[in-house]
Amino acid sequence: MNIIIKSLLFISIICLSSCTNNSNLAEPKKVSLIDYIDKSDLEKYGFSANDIENFDTKIKDNGVFANDYKSYEVNGFTILSSTENTEHIFILKNNKFIATFDDQSRSLYSTQTNIPTRLDAIVTYIPEIPSLSYSTNKLNHYDLNLDGIDIISEIIPSDDKGLDYFSAELLGAPNLNIVEASINGKECKALAGSFACCLSSQESYDAYKFSYQDGWISLPTNKKLNTICNAEDFETSKHELKNKLFLK
Structure with missing residues (x-):
C-alpha cells in the first residue's frame, strides 16, 4: 500500500511542478474531456450504437464534460486543468487517462482507460x-x-x-x-x-x-x-x- 500511495503522490508532485513551471509549456488550448474519449470503444460501457451516435448531445450539458479544460503537453504527458475547478486535474499518456486528482482525492487508472470514472479506477487515495x-x-x-x-x-x-x-x-x-x-x-x-x-x-x-x-x-x-x-x-x-x- 505504501508503494501505491507513493506513486499517487509522485504523480501529483510531477503534475503540480510541471503546471507551475509555465516557461516549459506551450500555450494551452481549450478542450473538453470528450476530445479524449474514443466513442467507438463505448460499447464496453454498455452503450448501444444509438447511444454512441447521440453521445455528444446527451452529455453536452454535463459540467464534467464542459469545454473548459486547458490542455498542457509536458514531457510526453497531457495534463488537463479545469478553468472552473482549478484543483481538478487529469493526466493522460498516449491519449489514455492514467490519473486524476483534485482537492479531495487521487486516483490511478489502467493503461487502457477510456473514461476516467471511479468504476475504472485501480486505486483511489483520499488523504484527508x-x-x-x-x-x-x-x-x-x-x-x-x-x-x-x-x-x-x-x-x-x-x-x-x-x-x-x-x-x-x-x-x-x-x-x-x-x-x-x-x-x-x-x-x-x-x-x-x-x-x-x-x-x-x-x-x-x-x-x-x-x-x-x-x-x-x-x-x-x-x-x-x-x-x-x-x-x-x-x-x-x-x-x-x-x-x-x-x-x-
Missing part, C-alpha cells in the same frame, strides 16, 4: 480521511486510516450497463455489496449493503454498519437488522435484504 480503496476482480477493497482492509465489497452492476458510468461519474461511486468484514478482531459475517453481523460475548450476533469516514458502527437498537443477524435461516434473510437494497 485518510483512506485507500482499490478494485480487483470486481471486488472493492477499502482501508480506512491505512491500517488494514476494513471491508471488501462486490461491485453490483446496474441492469442498464450504460447507467453504471453515469452513476459513478455523477453520483460519485458504484453500488457496493459487502462480502467480507474486518472489525477489531471480532468474528463477523457479511450481511448486505454495508452491514455485517459480529459475534458478541453473549454468543449472539450484533449488527454493524460501515461508514466510509467513521468506520464500523454498532447498531444495538436496530431490531430488524439484529433479528436478521440471528435468524435461523440467515442466508435466506441475507439474500432478501440484498434484493431490497438493490431493488432486484
Whole structure:
C-alpha cells in the first residue's frame, strides 16, 4: 500500500511542478474531456450504437464534460486543468487517462482507460480521511486510516450497463455489496449493503454498519437488522435484504 500511495503522490508532485513551471509549456488550448474519449470503444460501457451516435448531445450539458479544460503537453504527458475547478486535474499518456486528482482525492487508472470514472479506477487515495480503496476482480477493497482492509465489497452492476458510468461519474461511486468484514478482531459475517453481523460475548450476533469516514458502527437498537443477524435461516434473510437494497 505504501508503494501505491507513493506513486499517487509522485504523480501529483510531477503534475503540480510541471503546471507551475509555465516557461516549459506551450500555450494551452481549450478542450473538453470528450476530445479524449474514443466513442467507438463505448460499447464496453454498455452503450448501444444509438447511444454512441447521440453521445455528444446527451452529455453536452454535463459540467464534467464542459469545454473548459486547458490542455498542457509536458514531457510526453497531457495534463488537463479545469478553468472552473482549478484543483481538478487529469493526466493522460498516449491519449489514455492514467490519473486524476483534485482537492479531495487521487486516483490511478489502467493503461487502457477510456473514461476516467471511479468504476475504472485501480486505486483511489483520499488523504484527508485518510483512506485507500482499490478494485480487483470486481471486488472493492477499502482501508480506512491505512491500517488494514476494513471491508471488501462486490461491485453490483446496474441492469442498464450504460447507467453504471453515469452513476459513478455523477453520483460519485458504484453500488457496493459487502462480502467480507474486518472489525477489531471480532468474528463477523457479511450481511448486505454495508452491514455485517459480529459475534458478541453473549454468543449472539450484533449488527454493524460501515461508514466510509467513521468506520464500523454498532447498531444495538436496530431490531430488524439484529433479528436478521440471528435468524435461523440467515442466508435466506441475507439474500432478501440484498434484493431490497438493490431493488432486484
